[in-house]
Amino acid sequence: YVLYVLAVMLPPMVLALPSNSGHFLQNRLSCVFLLIHVPCFFPSLQTTSSALKGAIQLGITHTVGSLSQKPERDVLLQDFEVVESIFFPSEGSNLTPAHHYGDFRFKTYAPIAFRYFREMFGIRPDDYMYSLCNEDLIELSNSGASGSLFYLSSDDEFIIKTVQHKEAEFLQKLLPGYFMNLNQNKRTLLPKFYGLYCVQAAGKNIRIVVMNNLLPSAVRMHLKYDLKGSTYKRRASPKERDKAVPTYKDLDFMQDMQEGLLMEGDKYSAVCKTLHRDCLLLQSFKIMDYSLLVGVHNLDQACREQASEEAVAGAADQRRPLGQKSLYSTAIEAIQAETGSMGSEDTGDKTGGIPARNSKGERLLVYIGIIDILQSYRFVKRLEHSWKALVHDGDTVSVHRPGFYAERFEKFMCNVVFRKIPCKYRDKGV
Amino acid sequence: YVLYVLAVMLPPMVLALPSNSGHFLQNRLSCVFLLIHVPCFFPSLQTTSSALKGAIQLGITHTVGSLSQKPERDVLLQDFEVVESIFFPSEGSNLTPAHHYGDFRFKTYAPIAFRYFREMFGIRPDDYMYSLCNEDLIELSNSGASGSLFYLSSDDEFIIKTVQHKEAEFLQKLLPGYFMNLNQNKRTLLPKFYGLYCVQAAGKNIRIVVMNNLLPSAVRMHLKYDLKGSTYKRRASPKERDKAVPTYKDLDFMQDMQEGLLMEGDKYSAVCKTLHRDCLLLQSFKIMDYSLLVGVHNLDQACREQASEEAVAGAADQRRPLGQKSLYSTAIEAIQAETGSMGSEDTGDKTGGIPARNSKGERLLVYIGIIDILQSYRFVKRLEHSWKALVHDGDTVSVHRPGFYAERFEKFMCNVVFRKIPCKYRDKGV
Incomplete structure (x- = not known):
């Protein structure tokens, strides 16, 4: 008062x-x-x-x-x-x-x-x-x-x-x-x-x-994941699923995206190499429990939606006109900085998404970044949780020693989440 | 045995x-x-x-x-x-x-x-x-x-x-x-x-x-100085003076080189700018008592000596044939790294000396570097010496607080030791 x-x-x-x-x-x-x-x-x-x-x-x-x-x-x-x-x-x-x-x-x-x-x-x-x-x-x-x-x-x-x-x-x-x-x-x-x-x-x-900002507002994310490489309790809650664009987790990804996100060889290598160096650094600081945030924009789905949904597109999409390029930090730059290429040729994308495909061969733009690296101190607080997880399944614990965490994280991303595009999609002219 | x-x-x-x-x-x-x-x-x-x-x-x-x-x-x-x-x-x-x-x-x-x-x-x-x-x-x-x-x-x-x-x-x-x-x-x-x-x-x-190695062996140093910007007890000992090429100190420099080492404006600025950044770093680490090692090769004197002294030139000069360039670290690179210029045009020098003149207008090559930066811990040991020096002359103490030391060092080098070449030498076509 x-x-x-x-x-x-x-x-x-x-x-x-x-x-x-x-x-x-x-x-x-x-x-x-x-x-x-x-x-x-x-x-x-x-x-x-x-x-x-x-x-x-x-x-x-x-x-x-x-x-x-x-x-x-x-x-x-x-x-x-x-x-x-x-x-x-x-x-x-x-x-x-x-x-x-x-x-x-x-x-x-x-x-x-x-x-x-x-x-x-x-x-x-x-x-x-x-x-x-x-x-x-x-x-x-x-x-x-x-x-x-x-x-x-x-x-x-x-x-x-x-x-x-x-x-x-x-x-x-x-x-x-x-x-x-x-x-x-x-x-x-x-x-x-x-x-x-x-x-x-x-x-x-x-x-x-x-x-x-990892996920440009102007780009509709059709799918969003928070991935750790763990399977213990790594499923989005019912409450989360009710959201317009829920943030799914590892188990959801494994279930819904069994063939992973398919990338051209050079992009795939660049992502994995970058993740490897980053994980090494995180490990050196004994950091754990970080996630890879993955936003997926489906270009083909977006085309289909455009006509029917124009009215619904809403305020968020108006924040930055589509096509206006992201000024500073983009996913594609993060993995191939020295090329300085701001857009992918086949998509004409200027928002810095990494071109990929899903198992149906649909064209995707993937936005990624490592998040939550400052929360290692929680390790102590979560000891109890960790213990339960340990009992539950020895190597699916989300909180584990940093080297193990980093290795599992990297392995999951480079074997399960991102994969080199197989020839069958290549032949379609990807 | x-x-x-x-x-x-x-x-x-x-x-x-x-x-x-x-x-x-x-x-x-x-x-x-x-x-x-x-x-x-x-x-x-x-x-x-x-x-x-x-x-x-x-x-x-x-x-x-x-x-x-x-x-x-x-x-x-x-x-x-x-x-x-x-x-x-x-x-x-x-x-x-x-x-x-x-x-x-x-x-x-x-x-x-x-x-x-x-x-x-x-x-x-x-x-x-x-x-x-x-x-x-x-x-x-x-x-x-x-x-x-x-x-x-x-x-x-x-x-x-x-x-x-x-x-x-x-x-x-x-x-x-x-x-x-x-x-x-x-x-x-x-x-x-x-x-x-x-x-x-x-x-x-x-x-x-x-x-x-700051002083290339193939280059005869006609003069050598260890300079701190202090005047207290900064004179070469009689024993040092007996050497073939003594390492002189601040008071010797002030007495023998009253007009300093004269450099072209760009070289002078580069030296001072580099010294400034270096001193800032040393100060930030509370480092004191470092010296600037200065080697002076007098090209004109060397020409005069060449005929009469060829027999005396000795083993040192044969270590690297004159004209063979220094591979890694040279004084000229230290002050103008990005130009990547390895030699000065007027002298044809490949040993990385910085071109300068003395007050007689003779052509010099100057080799410089900061030395003895690891000995700060001696500060404590030298407290007694320091105290005497303090009593002797408040602001000519060699060991003083780092900011003071750095400032005095920088000032001495850029005002007394190195100077911008005055017009009278310029006109001679330097």
Whole structure:
């Protein structure tokens, strides 16, 4: 109720905002509405709040801006441990604009190191800031048991994910090795980490990581899988199956896609080689329990649907006009970086999907990436589960020692999920 | 005396050596002679011993060979901490040849990481092994107070230096940051570390580091300086001055070279920029007390000397025929790596010297590199000295906090030692 009062008192304060925050004015009414319903700032991680989004945008705008004023220099080992912190009082300060999200503190982890990473990934500071901060962030429906919130930048390039304290800590520890990998290995299916931040308000810390978006919104995913190479309890729940596009799991894949996703020899080799190097790195960090996210767009099915479904195609497909190319990170680049080829010739695809076929010979675009690499610490928590799984079946445990996990993961992906296209499809002129 | 007996018993054992160790046979007599005089294996670090050289060569041959059988893979963070160890019994084993240096153990630090570094520096495994192990290592006269032994490979490319336990430990700690620097910064005057090893025998550990050779033997250095940017006690000792080519220090430079070493604008900028980045890195590791080694070859003086001194030119100049280019690391490459220019047009120099002039307008080639970066731990030992120096003159202390040290070092090099060539020399057609 205190906040409500603040909110209705906003108009005079809002006038003090810089001109580029005009959209705050437009949203003021809905914001008042929100504040009534969310009387406390970020009462829990579960609460989606436009205040969080607003704080993130103010924070990133500030940190990227102040970073661009620092001269370019080499990243040093110590840069991985730096945490920069700035206070955003709602009434504004000489460094920060006034705002109506309540006082908060914004922390930027390893700013110089992440600036280097963004540069390596070809992201200009202005573009990064513009993509994340210039339009509203889109909240995605929570996928999975992690309890994380997901936001998508309106241009579809970036995912913002809330992470737990331990995950953020782990990412920071990972940075030197991540740096090394990036310098040796342009081809990688690992998550691309663009930034790690923390919004601190009302005694709560909300840590967020900015990553690449694996599944372009403009491309309808006909199938989605979260694969680990394990079979224990690896079936989508009935609740998940009720969704429009459920995220299926290993057992579902084995049942529904018995012939796997068929790729040309060069693509198949590139995927497997990339997975191998990535798994080696994950293993070296004792990371387990990661998944391969697989999105499948069926080009032939899409053609059939187009006529009948045009009305249903919906908002998501309008976010980026089909054919507009993905700016930064695509699956095809991840496996064949040096070729720099942005599209496949036979499909004319510019969204970076990897061309493949299903067993019917239908043309597919496959979007893949390794996800959930920061959650190894859960290993301890899940010991009980692990034990049950161990009893259930010795080598189908999802949580196992890293070398075993990596090997099984790799084997599953390269033997079961992805396969070299057999001659019978070749002859059809694939 | 026990070893003497072993030595005279050698002939039958020697026959068991592989064929490429033929030079051992040739050296057998001198080796027996040595063993008589050095009854105990490496009795102290001060003892120059061909046994140490032989052990180093056996060890490096083995470690490089066994490494080349391992598949190429990315360097991981853990690789910096690996130490591989192999025992070389004098009677030989199924992994190691028989030899007459007494039993020893050879340790290779961070083999995969150094393999990566050598690759980055353009050194092929075979060439590395050949340069270091195929001919006798040349012992250099001990330069400086460090008590280190120095060996030069017969092709003049590599320096082997014995380092203390703490220095080796420090280098290992430095490796991740060294990796980062190398990936961001091809231009660097820092030492190039090619390998870190330890020979363990008779209860002694002798740690050695393989580095680039800054001063090509084929080039007569008319002047040599070890510069720190300090003035406190920075004058060559009378004993040093008695040498054929003494290593002078800061005060000597300021007195004898009041106008400094004059360089064209682009060379001058490149040197200063490179020094700046290097100093930043050294500072970040809290490293102090390093020096810039400067070798000056006076082309005009060399011309004058050539006729009168041909007989005196001596063995050193014959090591590599003048004009044979330095294979790996040169000063000119260190400051302008990306141009890839190996020689200066006006001098026709292939040894990688940086063209410069002295105040008389004579043409010089300058060879530079930062040395002694592993000895920071001495800081503690030298506190007393430091305190005296502090009392003597607050800002001319050689040992000071790293930021101060770096700044003073950089300032001295870029204001006093190297200077942009003034117009008066320009007009002479430099």
